[in-house]
Amino acid sequence: MSVLVLHRNPLAAFPYRRWLSGDAPGLDDRTPYPGDLVVLAARDKIESAGEQLPGPLDHDFTHLELFGTLDDETVPARALALAERHRITHVIAHHEADVALAARLRERLGLDGPRSADIRPFRDKALMKKLARQAGIEVAPHTVPGSAHQARDFAARHGFPVVLKHREGYNSIGLRIVADPDELEARLADAYRDGPRDDLLIEAYVPGRMCHVDGLVVDGRTVAAWPSQYQYDLASFGVDPGPRVDLTLDVADPLTPRLLTLVERTLAALKPEGSRLRTHAFHAEVFHTPDDRLVLCEIAGRSGGAKIREVFEILFGIQLAVQVTRAEAGLPLPAVEGAVDERGPLRPRCMAGQVLTMKRPGLVRSLPSVPDEEWVRGFWLFAEEGQVIPPAGGSADFLTATVGSAPTRAECERRLRALGARIVAETKIVPVGGEEA
Numbered sequence: 001m002s003v004l005v006l007h008r009n010p011l012a013a014f015p016y017r018r019w020l021s022g023d024a025p026g027l028d029d030r031t032p033y034p035g036d037l038v039v040l041a042a043r044d045k046i047e048s049a050g051e052q053l054p055g056p057l058d059h060d061f062t063h064l065e066l067f068g069t070l071d072d073e074t075v076p077a078r079a080l081a082l083a084e085r086h087r088i089t090h091v092i093a094h095h096e097a098d099v100a101l102a103a104r105l106r107e108r109l110g111l112d113g114p115r116s117a118d119i120r121p122f123r124d125k126a127l128m129k130k131l132a133r134q135a136g137i138e139v140a141p142h143t144v145p146g147s148a149h150q151a152r153d154f155a156a157r158h159g160f161p162v163v164l165k166h167r168e169g170y171n172s173i174g175l176r177i178v179a180d181p182d183e184l185e186a187r188l189a190d191a192y193r194d195g196p197r198d199d200l201l202i203e204a205y206v207p208g209r210m211c212h213v214d215g216l217v218v219d220g221r222t223v224a225a226w227p228s229q230y231q232y233d234l235a236s237f238g239v240d241p242g243p244r245v246d247l248t249l250d251v252a253d254p255l256t257p258r259l260l261t262l263v264e265r266t267l268a269a270l271k272p273e274g275s276r277l278r279t280h281a282f283h284a285e286v287f288h289t290p291d292d293r294l295v296l297c298e299i300a301g302r303s304g305g306a307k308i309r310e311v312f313e314i315l316f317g318i319q320l321a322v323q324v325t326r327a328e329a330g331l332p333l334p335a336v337e338g339a340v341d342e343r344g345p346l347r348p349r350c351m352a353g354q355v356l357t358m359k360r361p362g363l364v365r366s367l368p369s370v371p372d373e374e375w376v377r378g379f380w381l382f383a384e385e386g387q388v389i390p391p392a393g394g395s396a397d398f399l400t401a402t403v404g405s406a407p408t409r410a411e412c413e414r415r416l417r418a419l420g421a422r423i424v425a426e427t428k429i430v431p432v433g434g435e436e437a
Contacts (some may be wrong), residue, residue: 001057002036002062003329004079004088006102008070008095010049011041016092017060019325027342030303036062036086040079042070048397050381062086076101083109092328096170096300099123114301118277121270122301123168125201128270129296135269137262138295142203146196148188154202155184161205164191168199171305171394172234173408177205208289210297211232211255212246213263214304216320216336218279218327222267223336224316224346227259228308228353230290231413232411237395243420246306248315250409259286262294270299277301279327280358281320283308305396307354310378310403312358315348351412352377352405355420358392359383360397360429368400368426371419378403388432399427 005016020033037061043066046053054064063082067075083091083105089109093102100123103116121127129139141158144167145151155162155178164187165175166243191200210233215225231245249256263284271277283304285297303309303320313319323333364387370379380401383389389399400423406412 001089001330002086004091004105005037005039006070006075006087006091006093006095006098007039008042008098009042010051011046011048011054011059012051016325018323018327020298020329020331028112036088037141038065038086038088040064040065040067040070040075040082042067042068050384050387070095070098071213076104079105082107084307084343092325094302094324096302097121099302100168111175112276112330114275114277114280118271118275119301122277122299125165125167125169125298128298129379131269132266132296135265138208138293140295140297142201142273144198145200145202146198148156150191151188151191151200151202151255151303153230155181158204163203163205165201165203166199167201170300171396173394175235177227177235198344206287206289206295206297207381208287208295211249211259211286211288211294212304212308213259213284213286214280214282214308214320215263216312216318216323218323218333218336220271221346222264224312224318225260225263225282226312226348227256228311229255234395237392237397241359241360241424242357243417243424244356244358245353245407245413245416245420246308246311246356247413247416248311248348248351250351251329251347253409255288257293262286262296264301266296266299270301272413274326278417279324279333280325290430306356306398307378307380307401307403311352314350314352314377314403314405316346317349318346318367350405350407351405353409353412354401354403355416355423356401357399357420357423357427359389361389361391362429362431363388365430366426368423371402373404373415373419374405375406375415376402376419389429 017033017037019188070216091102091105093099099119103114103119106113107115121131126144132139143154161177161179210230212228213227216223228246228248233331280301281303282301284299287295309320318335364383364385367381368387382398
């Protein structure tokens with residue numbers, strides 16, 4: 001067996017060869033994966049995390065190739081050439097932007113795993129909403145405007161604000177909440193300057209707090225899933241200098257079973273009989289409106305960003321990235337074997353959450369100290385003192401990230417908010433050649 005990985009993340013948190021160990025009888029987690037491991041990685045994601053670029057002796061991959069970004073137009077051809085040279089048998093992709101290429105490579109090479117038709121309902125937001133609505137799941141009114149005129153007509157019928165987003169977007173990149181006709185005209189002039197297009201979505205604004213449900217499906221059955229609620233607006237990543245808190249919902253919260261049921265219905269709607277997407281993580285976002293409706297925003301067939309994987313591991317003792325890596329490599333999942341029985345999916349062991357701060361442009365004068373509270377389960381810095389950093393380019397472009405736990409959601413929120421305030425107070429970023437930002 002040989003594995004090709006499309007990697008659009010920092011490298012330090014993804015020890016792929018160790019995760020792939022124990023793939024056959026007689027091997028355990030101390031025995032390295034014996035096959036070829038070929039990794040195509042995004043240099044921009046490694047550098048933006050403050051990591052040093054690996055040299056030839058700084059990794060245990062069979063072959064590592066760095067690209068400025070995996071959006072480089074040469075990546076597909078290079079991936080195919082390396083796959084053929086190394087006789088690749090499995091393709092792995094964790095990032096939303098890479099799952100479609102991974103599917104095309106499997107098709108081209110005749111490999112096991114999800115194909116384009118299996119991935120498309122989770123990538124094409126227009127198709128996703130169509131399938132969900134057909135299953136009786138509420139989604140926001142929306143359309144794919146081929147022209148500026150069609151977008152204006154939609155806004156006239158549904159009122160402001162409206163939301164403009166890329167049909168296959170991710171991390172809130174390019175997402176705009178448009179408040180009035182003047183702003184819409186400015187957005188449309190830019191969006192349609194080259195003529196008609198079919199890659200945009202416009203939808204009515206849905207008020208309310210955004211919830212998300214994250215989980216793991218194994219051989220078509222959800223083994224673990226749990227809802228959380230953002231305490232901030234995802235689209236505010238470019239203007240929000242404060243702590244952004246995200247919390248799991250308590251077991252007794254009346255929203256918890258409603259959200260879990262809605263997501264199961266959504267997964268069924270997007271995966272018809274015969275889908276090859278059998279073992280995968282998912283990340284669903286759902287609006288909870290002021291009048292107590294649940295409105296599906298979107299769902300991805302991969303694990304969530306930020307530190308959602310780490311929060312999930314606190315809840316269930318299962319690392320989503322490890323399980324998906326092994327599943328896409330055709331390996332057994334000993335961590336979840338026997339985890340589900342007639343009583344249903346796993347229940348969380350405690351409550352958990354994360355507090356994030358976003359990058360903002362300037363010279364980093366000081367960064368917060370590492371928290372030493374026993375309930376803090378992980379802390380990450382994505383910049384160094386003395387470094388000049390750009391503004392956040394998306395909702396996953398963090399300056400700091402912290403995950404923690406508590407017996408209840410209320411206590412978890414208290415802890416994270418207090419820590420977030422301290423992190424902000426200890427962070428100092430000044431304009432280049434200027435005063436504090």
